[in-house]
Amino acid sequence: xxxxxxxxxxxxEVVWNDGDVNACDRFIAPLYDIHHDPGDPWDGxxxxxxxxxxxxxxxxxxxxxxxxxxxxxIEEANSVAIAWHWKGTFLADLPGFxxxxxxxxxSGMTIYHTTGSRxxxxxxxxxxxxxxQQLR
Amino acid sequence: xxxxxxxxxxxxEVVWNDGDVNACDRFIAPLYDIHHDPGDPWDGxxxxxxxxxxxxxxxxxxxxxxxxxxxxxIEEANSVAIAWHWKGTFLADLPGFxxxxxxxxxSGMTIYHTTGSRxxxxxxxxxxxxxxQQLR
Numbered sequence: 613x614x615x616x617x618x619x620x621x622x623x624x625e626v627v628w629n630d631g632d633v634n635a636c637d638r639f640i641a642p643l644y645d646i647h648h649d650p651g652d653p654w655d656g657x658x659x660x661x662x663x664x665x666x667x668x669x670x671x672x673x674x675x676x677x678x679x680x681x682x683x684x685x686i687e688e689a690n691s692v693a694i695a696w697h698w699k700g701t702f703l704a705d706l707p708g709f710x711x712x713x714x715x716x717x718x719s720g721m722t723i724y725h726t727t728g729s730r731x732x733x734x735x736x737x738x739x740x741x742x743x744x745q746q747l748r
Numbered sequence: 749x750x751x752x753x754x755x756x757x758x759x760x761e762v763v764w765n766d767g768d769v770n771a772c773d774r775f776i777a778p779l780y781d782i783h784h785d786p787g788d789p790w791d792g793x794x795x796x797x798x799x800x801x802x803x804x805x806x807x808x809x810x811x812x813x814x815x816x817x818x819x820x821x822i823e824e825a826n827s828v829a830i831a832w833h834w835k836g837t838f839l840a841d842l843p844g845f846x847x848x849x850x851x852x853x854x855s856g857m858t859i860y861h862t863t864g865s866r867x868x869x870x871x872x873x874x875x876x877x878x879x880x881q882q883l884r
Contacts, residue, residue: 651875684784686828721829721858735819737857
């Protein structure tokens, strides 16, 4: 696996799957751009490292055991595209939705931009319809 | 642009945007695999060229003026990942939804597999929630 692919794989495992928010220091650039990501409340924003950590905390809270599984990855220059599946148990309320205690599953694709040693931003598409259908 | 990226760009333009279904002969391999594509009625199937053409006809029918715009593309070996936006006017009924005559917009990402001269399959994620919210 290339350095950039390894960086992404380790980032997903440590930060998003294990929830080690402070490990963002090792993976995320001082400024992180989010675009082409409908449904992400931070879409269109450039986040500082502190704001990024808050995004991880808020996003993980309803699904604290969440797990990303990478199905495919493609790299060119400073970009890595991945296809993934995701699942998590709905354990804390979302706006308009009371936690059900049930497992929710979805899939998505993300294009990460990196400097090789840090991730500087992403584009993303998530199958949000699958999530909404499983929240009730 | 590489040969594979050009192949994908021309395919989207000619087949999906312009609706020239018979041009699939120039772009699509004799067998085409669709997977990791929730919401596509043909997800999980391997299509012959004739079945693939039927898929294009059926998929385009509700939105005959549809247009894909490629926002980013990343290539490695025989794979090309693209991020895209899409819009089309809802002009023919879908199951459960009467045509509104309104423009619908969404976005997605696709990983295409190619032989260099033909496309052999794809993985895809579409923001289906955006579509459903605009159908009524």
